[in-house]
Amino acid sequence: xxxxxxxxxxxxxxxxxxxxxxxxxxxxxxxxxxxxxxxxxxxxxxxxxxxxxxxxxxxxxxxxxxxxxxxxxxxxxxxxxxxxxxxxxxxxxxxxxxxxxxxxxxxxxxxxxxxxxxxxxxxxxxxxxxxxxxxxxxxxxxxxxxxxxxxxxxxxxxxxxxxxxxxxxxxxxxxxxxxxxxxxxxxxxxxxxxxxxxxxxxxxxxxxxxxxxxxxxxxxxxxxxxxxxxxxxxxxxxxxxxxxxxxxxxxxxxxxxxxxxxxxxxxxxxxxxxxxxxxxxxxxxxxxxxxxxxxxxxxxxxxxxxxxxxxxxxx
Amino acid sequence: xxxxxxxxxxxxxxxxxxxxxxxxxxxxxxxxxxxxxxxxxxxxxxxxxxxxxxxxxxxxxxxxxxxxxxxxxxxxxxxxxxxxxxxxxxxxxxxxxxxxxxxxxxxxxxxxxxxxxxxxxxxxxxxxxxxxxxxxxxxxxxxxxxxxxxxxxxxxxxxxxxxxxxxxxxxxxxxxxxxxxxxxxxxxxxxxxxxxxxxxxxxxxxxxxxxxxxxxxxxxxxxxxxxxxxxxxxxxxxxxxxxxxxxxxxxxxxxxxxxxxxxxxxxxxxxxxxxxxxxxxxxxxxxxxxxxxxxxxxxxxxxxxxxxxxxxxxxxxxxxxxxxxxxxxxxxxxxxxxxxxxxxxxxxxxxxxxxxxxxxxxxxxxxxxxxxxxxx
Numbered sequence: 001x002x003x004x005x006x007x008x009x010x011x012x013x014x015x016x017x018x019x020x021x022x023x024x025x026x027x028x029x030x031x032x033x034x035x036x037x038x039x040x041x042x043x044x045x046x047x048x049x050x051x052x053x054x055x056x057x058x059x060x061x062x063x064x065x066x067x068x069x070x071x072x073x074x075x076x077x078x079x080x081x082x083x084x085x086x087x088x089x090x091x092x093x094x095x096x097x098x099x100x101x102x103x104x105x106x107x108x109x110x111x112x113x114x115x116x117x118x119x120x121x122x123x124x125x126x127x128x129x130x131x132x133x134x135x136x137x138x139x140x141x142x143x144x145x146x147x148x149x150x151x152x153x154x155x156x157x158x159x160x161x162x163x164x165x166x167x168x169x170x171x172x173x174x175x176x177x178x179x180x181x182x183x184x185x186x187x188x189x190x191x192x193x194x195x196x197x198x199x200x201x202x203x204x205x206x207x208x209x210x211x212x213x214x215x216x217x218x219x220x221x222x223x224x225x226x227x228x229x230x231x232x233x234x235x236x237x238x239x240x241x242x243x244x245x246x247x248x249x250x251x252x253x254x255x256x257x258x259x260x261x262x263x264x265x266x267x268x269x270x271x272x273x274x275x276x277x278x279x280x281x282x283x284x285x286x287x288x289x290x291x292x293x294x295x296x297x298x299x300x301x302x303x304x305x306x307x308x309x310x311x312x313x314x315x
Numbered sequence: 316x317x318x319x320x321x322x323x324x325x326x327x328x329x330x331x332x333x334x335x336x337x338x339x340x341x342x343x344x345x346x347x348x349x350x351x352x353x354x355x356x357x358x359x360x361x362x363x364x365x366x367x368x369x370x371x372x373x374x375x376x377x378x379x380x381x382x383x384x385x386x387x388x389x390x391x392x393x394x395x396x397x398x399x400x401x402x403x404x405x406x407x408x409x410x411x412x413x414x415x416x417x418x419x420x421x422x423x424x425x426x427x428x429x430x431x432x433x434x435x436x437x438x439x440x441x442x443x444x445x446x447x448x449x450x451x452x453x454x455x456x457x458x459x460x461x462x463x464x465x466x467x468x469x470x471x472x473x474x475x476x477x478x479x480x481x482x483x484x485x486x487x488x489x490x491x492x493x494x495x496x497x498x499x500x501x502x503x504x505x506x507x508x509x510x511x512x513x514x515x516x517x518x519x520x521x522x523x524x525x526x527x528x529x530x531x532x533x534x535x536x537x538x539x540x541x542x543x544x545x546x547x548x549x550x551x552x553x554x555x556x557x558x559x560x561x562x563x564x565x566x567x568x569x570x571x572x573x574x575x576x577x578x579x580x581x582x583x584x585x586x587x588x589x590x591x592x593x594x595x596x597x598x599x600x601x602x603x604x605x606x607x608x609x610x611x612x613x614x615x616x617x618x619x620x621x622x623x624x625x626x627x628x629x630x631x632x633x634x635x636x637x638x639x640x641x642x643x644x645x646x647x648x649x650x651x652x653x654x655x656x657x658x659x660x661x662x663x664x665x666x667x668x669x670x671x672x673x674x675x676x677x678x679x680x681x682x683x684x685x686x687x688x689x690x691x
Binding site for chain 1: 408503510549550555675678686689
C-alpha cells in the first residue's frame with residue numbers, strides 16, 4: 001500500500017482492500033466471464049431443480065415392490081398406466097386444471113380494477129389503504145387464511161349466521177369445490193395485483209385522457225387502450241396464478257374437507273401416506289409437463305414480448 | 316432377513332390361557348420388570364448417555380399420555396431428557412428411510428407408529444431388532460408384529476375405530492348399527508377419515524359381505540360406501556373430528572376411541588359405541604431406526620424397554636384409554652366394561668381385526684378406491 005493510500009480515510013482504505021481481494025480472486029483477465037459469474041447462483045439453483053426432476057423422472061419408471069417397500073430395479077410404464085387407468089386420477093386432474101382456469105379468470109377480473117384504483121387514485125389515504133389491503137395477506141400464511149375461511153364459511157360461521165339472521169337459510173360452501181375456489185381466488189388476488197400494478201403504471205394517464213377526448217367511453221377505453229397496453233402484466237399475472245393454483249396443496253386440503261383433492265394432494269399421499277414414490281413421481285412429472293406446456297402455449301400465442309422482452313432485444 | 320406371509324382375515328383372538336396367566340403374573344412381572352430395569356440401568360452406567368432421546372409422537376392427548384407415563388419417569392430414572400417430535404408419522408417415515416439408505420444418523424431415536432406403517436419400515440429393513448428387551452416378557456402375543464420371528468416393532472396397545480356420536484342427536488339411546496350413517500337426517504353430518512382408514516372392513520360387512528371376503532372381494536364395501544357418498548360425509552384427520560363435534564357440524568363419525576374420549580373429557584357432548592356389525596381394532600407400536608450411534612441405540616432401547624414396563628404402560632395407555640398389550644393392568648375407571656376397551660376374548664370377538672400383512676399389502680389400494688368413490 002502506498003503512503004498516499006495509508007493517508008486516506010478508513011472507508012477508502014476498506015474499499016481499496018476490498019478491491020485488492022477482488023483482484024486476487026477475480027483477476028482482470030477473467031473480466032469477460034463476469035456476467036456468467038453473476039448467473040452462477042441462478043444456474044446452480046436451476047441445476048438442483050433439474051437434478052431433482054431427473055431423479056423424479058427416473059423414479060416414475062419404477063414400480064413399488066410391496067414385499068420390501070423399495071422401488072423395483074426394472075424400468076416400466078406401470079405408474080403412468082396406473083395414472084391413466086384409475087378414474088380417481090383423471091377426476092383430480094380435470095378438477096385441478098378446471099380450478100386453475102376458473103381461479104385465473106376470476107382473479108384477473110378482480111385484480112385489474114384493484115390495481116387500477118391503486119395506481120390511479122389521487123388520494124394518498126386511499127392508496128395507502130389499498131396497499132395495506134394488498135400486502136397484509138402476505139403476512140398471513142395460506143394455512144391461516146384457509147382456517148379463517150373455515151370460520152367465515154362454516155355451517156355455524158359468520159356467513160351462515162348472517163344469512164340465518166336475515167331469514168335466508170344457510171348455504172354450504174365449506175368442504176365444497178366452490179369453497180376451494182373462493183379460498184384460492186382470495187389467496188391469488190394479491191399476487192395478481194402485484195404483477196398488474198406496474199403494467200397499469202406503465203400506461204400514461206394521458207393516453208386514457210386522449211381516448212376520452214376522442215369520444216371513447218370508459219368501456220371502449222378499457223377494451224381498446226388499457227387491456228392491450230397492460231397485456232404484459234395480464235399475461236404474467238395469469239401465468240403466475242395459473243401455475244400456483246395448479247400446484248396448490250393447502251387450500252384444497254383444508255377448504256375441501258377431503259372431497260376436492262388436487263393433483264398435489266395425490267402426490268403428497270403417494271409420497272407420505274402410501275409410500276408409492278414411483279406413482280407420485282409419475283404424477284409430478286405429468287403435472288410439471290402439463291403446466292409447462294400450458295405456459296409454453298400461452299407464450300407461443302401471445303409472445304414472450306408480453307413479459308417486456310421484445311424479440312429484437314432477445315436476439 | 317425377516318419375511319412376512321399373508322394369512323387370512325381373522326377376528327382378534329386373545330388366547331384365554333395366556334390372558335389368565337398374564338393377569339396372574341402381573342405382580343411378578345411388575346416386580347421383575349422393575350428390578351430388571353434397575354439392574355439394566357445400573358449396567359447402563361458404562362454407556363455414555365446422550366443429551367436427549369428424540370421420540371416421534373402424535374400431539375394432544377397422545378403425547379401428553381406418553382410424556383406422563385413414559386418420558387418423564389424415564390428422564391427421572393436416567394437423567395436423559397426426552398424430546399417429543401410431533402412430525403406426522405407419514406412424514407417422518409420417508410426421512411428415516413432416506414437417512415438409513417444414505418448412511419446418515421436418523422432424525423429420531425424412537426418412532427411411535429401404527430403397526431401397519433411400522434411393518435413397512437421393517438420390511439424395508441430400517442428397523443433395529445428389539446428381541447433382547449427384558450420387558451417383552453409377559454406381553455401378549457399381539458405385541459409381536461405378524462409375519463416376523465423377531466421384534467422389529469413392539470406393539471404396545473390396541474385401539475378401536477368406534478362409532479362416535481353427538482349425544483343430543485340420539486335422545487333415544489346410542490345407535491346400534493353403522494347403517495345409521497345412511498339415515499336422511501344425518502345427511503352432511505357424517506364424518507370418516509379422509510382415506511377411509513378404520514372403516515374399509517366394516518363397510519364390507521355393512522355391504523353384505525363377510526370378513527372372509529377381505530381382501531379378495533371388497534366390492535360389497537365399495538357398494539356401501541357409494542351409498543354413503545350420497546350422504547355427503549365430511550372427510551378429515553383426527554383433529555378435524557374434535558373440531559366438527561365441537562362446532563356441532565357432525566352427529567356421527569368413525570374415529571379412534573382416544574379422540575372421542577378426549578373430546579368428551581374436554582366437555583364436548585360426545586359418546587361412542589361398538590355397533591352390532593363390529594368395529595375395526597388395530598395396534599400401534601414402537602420401533603428404533605437403524606443408523607444410530609451405538610450409545611444412542613442403547614439408550615433408545617432402554618427407553619422402549621422402559622415404556623414396556625407395567626407401571627409406564629399402565630399410565631401411558633390409561634391416559635389414552637387404550638388396552639395395553641400387557642395383561643392384567645388396571646383399566647381406567649370410565650372405560651371398565653366398555654366394549655371399545657377390549658380386554659377379554661369376548662370383547663375382541665366383537666371386533667374386526669385385519670392381519671397386518673394384509674393391511675400392508677392392500678391398504679394403499681383401499682385408500683385409492685375410497686378416494687375414487689368419495690371424490691369421483
